[in-house]
Amino acid sequence: MSGLSIKDRIKIPRHKAPEQPPEVRSRNFEEVCLGFGLEEAKEEALRCIECPKPSCVAGCPVGIDIPRFVKLVGEGAILEAAHVLKEKNILPAICGRVCPQEKQCEQSCVIGKRGEPVSIGKIERFVADFERLSGRVELPKPGASTGCSVAIVGSGPAGITGAFELARLGHRVTLFEAMHKPGGVLYYGIPRFRLPSDVIESELKALEYLGVEIFKDAVIGKALSIEDIFKMGYDSILLGTGAGLPKMLGIPGENLVGVYSANEWLTRLNLMRADLFPDYATPIEYGKNIVVIGAGDAAMDGARTSIRLQPEAVTLVYRRSRAEAPCRVEELHHAEEEGVKTRFLTNPVRFIGDSHYKLKAIEVMEMALGEPDSSGRRRPIPIEGSNWTIECDTAIIALGCDINPLVTRSTPGLELTKSGIVVVNTETGMSSIPGLFAAGDVITGGSTVISAMGQAKVAAKGIHDYLVAKKGLRLQYAAV
Ligand SMILES: Cc1cc2nc3c(=O)[nH]c(=O)nc-3n(C[C@H](O)[C@H](O)[C@H](O)COP(=O)(O)OP(=O)(O)OC[C@H]3O[C@@H](n4cnc5c(N)ncnc54)[C@H](O)[C@@H]3O)c2cc1C
Ligand code: SF4
Numbered sequence: 001m002s003g004l005s006i007k008d009r010i011k012i013p014r015h016k017a018p019e020q021p022p023e024v025r026s027r028n029f030e031e032v033c034l035g036f037g038l039e040e041a042k043e044e045a046l047r048c049i050e051c052p053k054p055s056c057v058a059g060c061p062v063g064i065d066i067p068r069f070v071k072l073v074g075e076g077a078i079l080e081a082a083h084v085l086k087e088k089n090i091l092p093a094i095c096g097r098v099c100p101q102e103k104q105c106e107q108s109c110v111i112g113k114r115g116e117p118v119s120i121g122k123i124e125r126f127v128a129d130f131e132r133l134s135g136r137v138e139l140p141k142p143g144a145s146t147g148c149s150v151a152i153v154g155s156g157p158a159g160i161t162g163a164f165e166l167a168r169l170g171h172r173v174t175l176f177e178a179m180h181k182p183g184g185v186l187y188y189g190i191p192r193f194r195l196p197s198d199v200i201e202s203e204l205k206a207l208e209y210l211g212v213e214i215f216k217d218a219v220i221g222k223a224l225s226i227e228d229i230f231k232m233g234y235d236s237i238l239l240g241t242g243a244g245l246p247k248m249l250g251i252p253g254e255n256l257v258g259v260y261s262a263n264e265w266l267t268r269l270n271l272m273r274a275d276l277f278p279d280y281a282t283p284i285e286y287g288k289n290i291v292v293i294g295a296g297d298a299a300m301d302g303a304r305t306s307i308r309l310q311p312e313a314v315t316l317v318y319r320r321s322r323a324e325a326p327c328r329v330e331e332l333h334h335a336e337e338e339g340v341k342t343r344f345l346t347n348p349v350r351f352i353g354d355s356h357y358k359l360k361a362i363e364v365m366e367m368a369l370g371e372p373d374s375s376g377r378r379r380p381i382p383i384e385g386s387n388w389t390i391e392c393d394t395a396i397i398a399l400g401c402d403i404n405p406l407v408t409r410s411t412p413g414l415e416l417t418k419s420g421i422v423v424v425n426t427e428t429g430m431s432s433i434p435g436l437f438a439a440g441d442v443i444t445g446g447s448t449v450i451s452a453m454g455q456a457k458v459a460a461k462g463i464h465d466y467l468v469a470k471k472g473l474r475l476q477y478a479a480v
Helices: 006-011 038-045 066-074 078-088 092-098 120-134 157-168 197-209 226-231 262-271 297-308 329-337 405-409 449-471
Strands: 149-153 172-176 213-215 236-239 259-261 289-293 313-317 341-343 346-353 359-372 378-382 388-391 394-397 436-438
Touching: 038 066, 038 120, 066 078, 066 120, 078 092, 078 120, 092 120, 092 197, 092 449, 120 197, 149 157, 149 226, 157 172, 157 197, 157 236, 157 449, 226 236, 236 449, 259 262, 262 297, 262 394, 289 297, 289 388, 297 313, 297 329, 297 394, 313 346, 359 394, 436 449
Parallel strands: 149 172, 149 236, 172 213, 236 436, 259 394, 289 313, 289 394, 313 341
Antiparallel strands: 346 359, 359 378, 359 388
16 A cells, blocks of 8 residues: 555646657557556556545446556556456456547546546556566456357457357357458457557457357358358357448549548558558558548548558548537547648538549538537538538548448348337347347447447346246356
8 A cells, every 4th residue: 555645646647648759650550659657557546546436437338346456556466456357348458548438437537526537548558468468367268068059240349248258157159250350340440550459369369268169251141141040059149240331421422433431441451451552462542632521430540540641631521610529539639640630610512523533622511500409519500602622532431330231131020220220128138039139339329349348248148147047047147
């Protein structure tokens, strides 16, 4: 124990993790944030006043015992802290990097009411990295076999968490993944300078130790349907197929050469390493002026990957103002530091091509802000006669995603909302089809990594209870 009083702890200023300088990082794909060292992590941990009723825990979708792991860090017991983290979160190095803590645990931290909250996310990342690099990672073991088998469709955060929990309970788990690598958006959406491959690969290794079988390049809903999987003898199925169908603008010229969806752009660069073409097989064609449309997480990632390809200019175009941008404040700040220009209150009306159907400009309109709409944000209103053109040869549309209908349309009897989202019982995760459960973006239409993980835990418990009832198993659910 440090012997510091609460007064002393409150006086310690929040530590900022070092980062690559903008002018250096904008020319490489290496990780931007360099993370805390041991002393910084320990000092930052001492800022926690160990609240008897910790509001930060309520702000965490998987309920990590934050004061307990932070206290252990303050005492220098880092491996013990890692064990506490992993009681609730199997992907701490990933979550420590990508969770929007400022809207979750850190937003609820009492220290933040008067000053800056404890840097919970950066401490989590430090602990997870320390454990990984120590070579003393505690390996998970599968539970004693229950004789039941569960198929999981999709290997994003929801599918991975479901697989982990169910294998720990002794069920045989098989993952079906459409892509050639598991990880979902962690791999093909979030760029390597925010989440390096070795971090993902190391945390996914747990699945191997648990004996989870993974079928890659397996697109369910095409060759194999949900009904076929049940016929193969699986006792239950967890659907974790995410929300991967890009929303488009529906304006003239969207099919011109040089117009990408953020999904395609990011998948080529992140998963298929198009930035290393011809060393990697996937090419990516881009020009001197890249325009990114939107202001969410995917738009920031699109803009920040673009700037690293070193074109002449990258411009972000968004129809509302900076205040309404749905991305993390930190991401917009990073993008601007790296040289991305912004054009708020600007909306594309058509893409203009040359005689070879290649994009050469975008016609846009200026917007004003009206009353708040159903999203609570002020509605953008076009200003008549304000049209002008932005010269550009590459455009990336990043307006969010819908649910890919491949599985949902090929599964008769599956109840969906009007927008195609799978309806589940929120207490069990079960869909309208007995034995078919769902979690993650496929039940929300798009959220966060940790929310998808939290929903997968609910569904894993729902599946376990369903199997216990169906097979008459004498087992208790013990959350991991
Ligand atoms: C560019 C981008 C950046 C983001 N940044 C952040 C961030 O910084 N922090 C954060 O918390 N959240 C972020 N998010 C959101 C977050 O990544 C998602 O909420 C989360 O990944 C959802 O997890 P999931 O498992 O439900 O789906 P996904 O991660 O989408 O995984 C679904 C998996 O299912 C597979 N699949 C789909 N259809 C089939 C099929 N028919 N057959 C077999 N497999 C199939 C897909 O290939 C994929 O691997 C970001 C999202 C995007 C797009
Ligand atoms: S709310 Fe903040 S100060 Fe209180 S226990 Fe959580 S991290 Fe520590």
